[in-house]
Amino acid sequence: MDIELRQRGRASMDFLVSFGRAMSISEAQLNADIARAGIVPEDLPDDLEELNTAMETALADSHALHMRDLVFEWTSTRHGAVAREAMEEILDDIQPQLRDLSDGSTQITTFPHFTPPDYLEGVEIHRTTGGWDGHPHQGLIHAEMVHKRYVTAMYGGGIFNTRRAVLDNLPRKDYRRIFEMGVSSGFHTLGLAEAFPQAEISGCDVSRAMLEQAQRVANERQLKWKLYVGCAEDTRLPAESFDLVSSFILLHELPAHANRAFFAEAFRLLEPGGAVIMTDVPPSREHDKLTAWRYDRGAKYGGEPYWREAGLLDTAEIARDCGFVNVRAFKEPTGGNYWVTIGEKPL
Amino acid sequence: MSAPVRKALTPDQIDNLGYALIELAKELWVMKDRQMITEAILRQKGVVLDLDTYQPGPDLTAHIAAERTRFLNAFAAVLFHEGA
Numbered sequence: 001m002d003i004e005l006r007q008r009g010r011a012s013m014d015f016l017v018s019f020g021r022a023m024s025i026s027e028a029q030l031n032a033d034i035a036r037a038g039i040v041p042e043d044l045p046d047d048l049e050e051l052n053t054a055m056e057t058a059l060a061d062s063h064a065l066h067m068r069d070l071v072f073e074w075t076s077t078r079h080g081a082v083a084r085e086a087m088e089e090i091l092d093d094i095q096p097q098l099r100d101l102s103d104g105s106t107q108i109t110t111f112p113h114f115t116p117p118d119y120l121e122g123v124e125i126h127r128t129t130g131g132w133d134g135h136p137h138q139g140l141i142h143a144e145m146v147h148k149r150y151v152t153a154m155y156g157g158g159i160f161n162t163r164r165a166v167l168d169n170l171p172r173k174d175y176r177r178i179f180e181m182g183v184s185s186g187f188h189t190l191g192l193a194e195a196f197p198q199a200e201i202s203g204c205d206v207s208r209a210m211l212e213q214a215q216r217v218a219n220e221r222q223l224k225w226k227l228y229v230g231c232a233e234d235t236r237l238p239a240e241s242f243d244l245v246s247s248f249i250l251l252h253e254l255p256a257h258a259n260r261a262f263f264a265e266a267f268r269l270l271e272p273g274g275a276v277i278m279t280d281v282p283p284s285r286e287h288d289k290l291t292a293w294r295y296d297r298g299a300k301y302g303g304e305p306y307w308r309e310a311g312l313l314d315t316a317e318i319a320r321d322c323g324f325v326n327v328r329a330f331k332e333p334t335g336g337n338y339w340v341t342i343g344e345k346p347l
Numbered sequence: 348m349s350a351p352v353r354k355a356l357t358p359d360q361i362d363n364l365g366y367a368l369i370e371l372a373k374e375l376w377v378m379k380d381r382q383m384i385t386e387a388i389l390r391q392k393g394v395v396l397d398l399d400t401y402q403p404g405p406d407l408t409a410h411i412a413a414e415r416t417r418f419l420n421a422f423a424a425v426l427f428h429e430g431a
Contacts, residue, residue, distance in 0.1 A: 004400070004402055006399040006400060007380070007381055007384065007398050007399050007400075007401065008377055008381075008399070011376065011377045011380035011381065012373065012377060014380070014411075014412070014415060015373050015376045015377070015415070015419075018412070018415045018416055018419050019369075019372075019373075019419055021416070021419075022416065022419035022420050022422065022423040023423055023426075023427075025420070025423050025424070025427060026423070026427045029427060063427070063429040064427060067426055067427055070362060070365040070366070070369075071369070071426070073362070073366070074365070074366050074369045074370075078370075082373075089399075
């Protein structure tokens with residue numbers, strides 16, 4: 001979508017980005033404080049809770065750490081509201097555009113048996129007020145404001161390029177019936193459509209507001225996706241009806257039991273010879289202890305309630321337990337901080 | 348006899364002060380941004396256009412971005428200055 005913000009919204013979004021960049025000067029200060037505190041990474045505990053305690057004790061007098069906490073707390077609690085306010089300024093102007101994009105080949109259906117999962121009850125992922133359905137246009141806000149104008153500016157376009165590039169790791173290039181678990185606003189779905197233009201693409205998400213944005217993304221490009229409001233671990237779609245099941249940075253938002261259920265449902269949905277590819281953040285064991293501490297602490301206060309629990313899982317082992325073979329789990333080679341798990345259903 | 352020196356804030360109020368300060372910085376930036384656009388419009392047209400919908404061109408965007416960076420770097424320098 002081509003959206004022009006009003007002055008207040010544009011300047012506020014620009015502020016968020018420049019503010020984040022300016023605060024990065026504290027990185028060197030924090031590293032200096034870590035060195036001054038005599039912290040030896042190899043001597044730190046493996047257990048993440050103990051690691052956090054050890055680091056916070058050692059850095060109790062770090063001015064940089066406390067100020068970073070302040071900045072992080074403001075940013076994590078306010079970025080969503082700033083984005084929402086920027087979008088609300090122009091909502092009336094873009095209503096015709098939204099109406100046009102809701103009308104097309106891609107439609108949304110709710111699974112008749114759908115009930116929101118208990119593990120998301122009261123959870124505000126990324127500290128988004130009200131969760132993904134907390135605003136009638138949350139999908140639009142998240143995709144057009146938070147993703148395109150904030151996350152992309154802060155972390156570079158590569159964070160979205162990977163949504164397509166990761167698919168080059170799959171064993172085949174001819175998938176024709178694809179199911180995506182956790183469609184969200186459709187960024188990865190678009191990657192699937194680009195990589196496999198001949199494929200029929202279906203997918204689900206627990207948030208209708210997010211799927212409405214995915215629907216716009218598809219209709220804008222005359223793509224025909226089947227989108228379902230529902231839980232990926234309980235689709236009740238026919239068994240063996242897909243040859244590829246995929247998800248992108250979803251697993252870390254889920255508790256361990258849901259992660260296992262996702263792989264089990266993927267196995268059920270796949271025909272023999274089909275493949276699963278789950279891309280997410282690397283498990284905590286793949287990080288050095290200081291990096292693991294930073295990620296864990298950022299997740300704890302950044303609205304990632306299942307980050308630690310999910311990060312302790314061995315996704316390759318889960319895939320094998322579900323029956324997948326030729327399982328590989330590895331860091332995405334083209335860049336970014338992604339962990340890819342691929343498995344195939346035996347013939 | 349001079350009045351006693353007192354500390355107005357308790358430690359658990361400092362975060363609130365910090366959040367308010369950052370919020371204020373954001374609002375100040377919005378105003379600075381708006382002012383620069385106002386000046387640009389006045390220079391270009393001699394009339395006041397609709398500030399809300401004005402979309403700055405590449406040169407003005409770059410100028411605003413450079414000023415925003417300078418402004419926030421100065422802010423960050425104060426925020427992270429130890430012993431302030």
